[in-house]
Amino acid sequence: MTTLLKPPPALDERVGKRGMVSNLLGRPEIGALVGAIVLFIFFSIVAPVFLQANSFATVLYGSSTIGIMAVGVALLMIGGEFDLSAGVAVISSALTASLFSWYFSVNVWVGVGLALVVSLAIGFVNGWILMKTKLPSFIVTLATFLMLTGLNLALTRLIGGSVATPSIATMDGFASAQAVFANDFTIAGVDLKSPVFIWIILVAITSWLLLRTRVGNWIFAVGGDENAARAVGVPVKWTKIGLFMGVGFCGWVLGMHNLFAFDAVQSGEGIGNEFLYIIAAVIGGCLLTGGYGSAIGGAIGAFIFGMANKGIVYAQWNPDWFKFFLGLMLLLATIVNLIVKRRADSK
Amino acid sequence: MTANDMNSNETAKHAAGPTGTGPTIDQETLLQNETDPLTHTPVHLMELEGVGKHYGNIIALTEVTMAVDMGRVTCVLGDNGAGKSTLIKIIAGLHQHDEGTFKIMGQERKLTSPREALDSGIAAVYQDLAVVGLMPIWRNFFLGSEITTGRGPFRRLDVKAMKEITKNELADMGIDLRDVEQPIGQLSGGERQCVAIARAVHFGAKALILDEPTAALGVKQSGVVLRYILQARDRGLGVIFITHNPHHAFPVGDRFLLLKRGKSIGYYDKKDITLDELTAQMAGGAELAELAHELEALGSHGDLAQELEAEVAETAGQLPH
Numbered sequence: 101m102t103t104l105l106k107p108p109p110a111l112d113e114r115v116g117k118r119g120m121v122s123n124l125l126g127r128p129e130i131g132a133l134v135g136a137i138v139l140f141i142f143f144s145i146v147a148p149v150f151l152q153a154n155s156f157a158t159v160l161y162g163s164s165t166i167g168i169m170a171v172g173v174a175l176l177m178i179g180g181e182f183d184l185s186a187g188v189a190v191i192s193s194a195l196t197a198s199l200f201s202w203y204f205s206v207n208v209w210v211g212v213g214l215a216l217v218v219s220l221a222i223g224f225v226n227g228w229i230l231m232k233t234k235l236p237s238f239i240v241t242l243a244t245f246l247m248l249t250g251l252n253l254a255l256t257r258l259i260g261g262s263v264a265t266p267s268i269a270t271m272d273g274f275a276s277a278q279a280v281f282a283n284d285f286t287i288a289g290v291d292l293k294s295p296v297f298i299w300i301i302l303v304a305i306t307s308w309l310l311l312r313t314r315v316g317n318w319i320f321a322v323g324g325d326e327n328a329a330r331a332v333g334v335p336v337k338w339t340k341i342g343l344f345m346g347v348g349f350c351g352w353v354l355g356m357h358n359l360f361a362f363d364a365v366q367s368g369e370g371i372g373n374e375f376l377y378i379i380a381a382v383i384g385g386c387l388l389t390g391g392y393g394s395a396i397g398g399a400i401g402a403f404i405f406g407m408a409n410k411g412i413v414y415a416q417w418n419p420d421w422f423k424f425f426l427g428l429m430l431l432l433a434t435i436v437n438l439i440v441k442r443r444a445d446s447k
Numbered sequence: 448m449t450a451n452d453m454n455s456n457e458t459a460k461h462a463a464g465p466t467g468t469g470p471t472i473d474q475e476t477l478l479q480n481e482t483d484p485l486t487h488t489p490v491h492l493m494e495l496e497g498v499g500k501h502y503g504n505i506i507a508l509t510e511v512t513m514a515v516d517m518g519r520v521t522c523v524l525g526d527n528g529a530g531k532s533t534l535i536k537i538i539a540g541l542h543q544h545d546e547g548t549f550k551i552m553g554q555e556r557k558l559t560s561p562r563e564a565l566d567s568g569i570a571a572v573y574q575d576l577a578v579v580g581l582m583p584i585w586r587n588f589f590l591g592s593e594i595t596t597g598r599g600p601f602r603r604l605d606v607k608a609m610k611e612i613t614k615n616e617l618a619d620m621g622i623d624l625r626d627v628e629q630p631i632g633q634l635s636g637g638e639r640q641c642v643a644i645a646r647a648v649h650f651g652a653k654a655l656i657l658d659e660p661t662a663a664l665g666v667k668q669s670g671v672v673l674r675y676i677l678q679a680r681d682r683g684l685g686v687i688f689i690t691h692n693p694h695h696a697f698p699v700g701d702r703f704l705l706l707k708r709g710k711s712i713g714y715y716d717k718k719d720i721t722l723d724e725l726t727a728q729m730a731g732g733a734e735l736a737e738l739a740h741e742l743e744a745l746g747s748h749g750d751l752a753q754e755l756e757a758e759v760a761e762t763a764g765q766l767p768h
Contacts, residue, residue: 320586
């Protein structure tokens with residue numbers, strides 16, 4: 101029997117040397133990286149202000165407010181699902197913290213803690229309904245999106261009597277919470293805000309999680325082929341619910357920043373932002389069908405968003421052009437992703 | 448051609464088999480020789496008796512009796528809709544039977560999840576293949592049973608070890624793969640089957656269920672997969688080989704269960720049946736004769752019959768009768 105089988109040669113002649121370049125081209129985020137570099141050079145030329153350290157810090161800050169969510173959403177999309185409720189869930193979280201602390205006159209940290217519970221619960225409910233009903237996540241989270249939008253407006257008016265929450269600036273714990281979620285750091289004369297650091301830390305942790313842990317393996321698997329994953333014993337249900345809760349966690353972080361950057365929250369905000377998060381993830385190389393993508397890609401996608409957003413201001417153009425730019429970037433980055441991926445695979 | 452290879456292999460292997468039994472085994476000797484390693488009592492690795500399953504008022508499977516032993520291949524044959532898939536789903540823990548008994552190592556069980564089946568040493572390699580196409584081979588190999596190092600929050604994948612084991616395990620199975628980093632979706636159907644089999648063997652499967660592994664493959668590729676079935680058998684695994692092709696089943700099988708419309712229409716030891724009998728049983732003797740008449744009427748019977756007869760004779764000539 102064994103004599104019939106050829107022993108594998110030590111060095112297989114069918115494996116060609118794969119150079120650094122083609123290895124790099126095989127990465128999911130390559131399209132986004134190329135787009136980011138092109139956009140960076142473009143704005144550096146049309147708006148020299150763009151290159152100043154403080155302008156760059158502003159771009160980073162703008163990117164981080166999308167990027168924090170894009171991390172969670174990118175992971176969810178690799179896991180094969182969507183979350184259309186992510187935009188308003190951010191506001192729900194901020195409203196919970198603000199209204200609870202104000203209504204019961206407790207330390208704002210209590211509200212912050214409760215907001216975390218609520219955010220994780222929203223994620224859990226999304227994931228749980230999805231796994232129970234087997235409906236597409238598009239439908240399930242569209243329903244949660246509408247319900248949360250309504251709840252945000254109705255409960256804020258019911259409790260606070262207005263469309264915005266009352267100010268909590270003078271309450272206990274506000275200063276310390278602000279120091280965590282909305283602080284300004286001046287490093288070498290450059291003004292950086294805390295979400296930038298939180299964003300970078302989140303990207304680093306999730307990248308590691310995705311590529312070097314069991315959970316990361318499971319995320320790719322449930323997005324790539326749910327049934328195959330289930331058949332080899334991957335806990336599909338809990339992986340997906342966990343991913344929705346991850347989006348919830350990111351929503352809580354951003355919601356707390358939104359609250360403590362000012363001292364009140366507009367209850368009608370957040371609608372439409374879910375698409376920005378999805379766009380950032382898709383520009384970053386996440387496949388809409390799941391199973392492919394990276395956390396860093398989502399971060400680069402958010403950075404492109406930040407550059408386009410602020411770059412237009414620095415170039416002193418009308419901000420009306422922003423959405424056009426975003427659409428163009430989305431199209432170009434995904435086309436580049438596609439071409440590069442085909443090239444890299446056929447090599 | 449491939450069937451030829453398979454047959455001679457099979458004969459040679461049996462002569463030098465670990466238990467020393469000849470190619471013709473009957474249930475009695477099997478039971479005497481194969482004992483539960485823990486209790487040293489004669490016991491089947493897996494035993495189904497009168498197993499049935501219905502979905503609502505649809506009876507998918509009824510009165511199925513079969514046994515699986517270590518180092519033996521049990522073939523389940525049947526046409527489309529015969530209940531083969533239902534049967535393996537029960538054994539693999541995807542569905543639960545609602546009639547009869549299902550014993551693993553002499554213990555009556557009802558498996559509630561694929562995980563439970565895996566923990567009991569039953570691994571299934573499905574027709575539509577439980578692999579994630581976009582993921583690298585080594586990640587697929589260890590999916591769901593990853594090796595980790597470190598503790599607590601720093602518990603991480605041991606990438607190096609996993610890549611090395613994947614490469615070695617595949618080499619041990621005689622599977623010659625290019626690069627364990629390439630996405631498994633780029634492999635051919637046969638190669639993917641082999642990776643799945645090697646994975647099951649590595650993770651200490653005692654029983655291997657193969658759901659139509661040769662259905663979508665060409666002649667040569669099928670031969671390769673059949674060879675791995677024998678290799679898994681020689682490693683002491685109990686193999687359940689599901690197929691609708693008696694030409695694939697006969698050379699590798701030790702026992703044959705024939706299903707038709709959810710019912711068992713025969714359960715044979717290899718010594719009690721020949722390939723043409725098996726083929727005839729599969730097609731249903733009367734139906735086959737009818738088909739022959741029809742073909743004759745259409746004028747194409749001569750060539751086809753000659754071809755078939757030649758094939759049957761060739762295969763039968765290799766049999767250790």
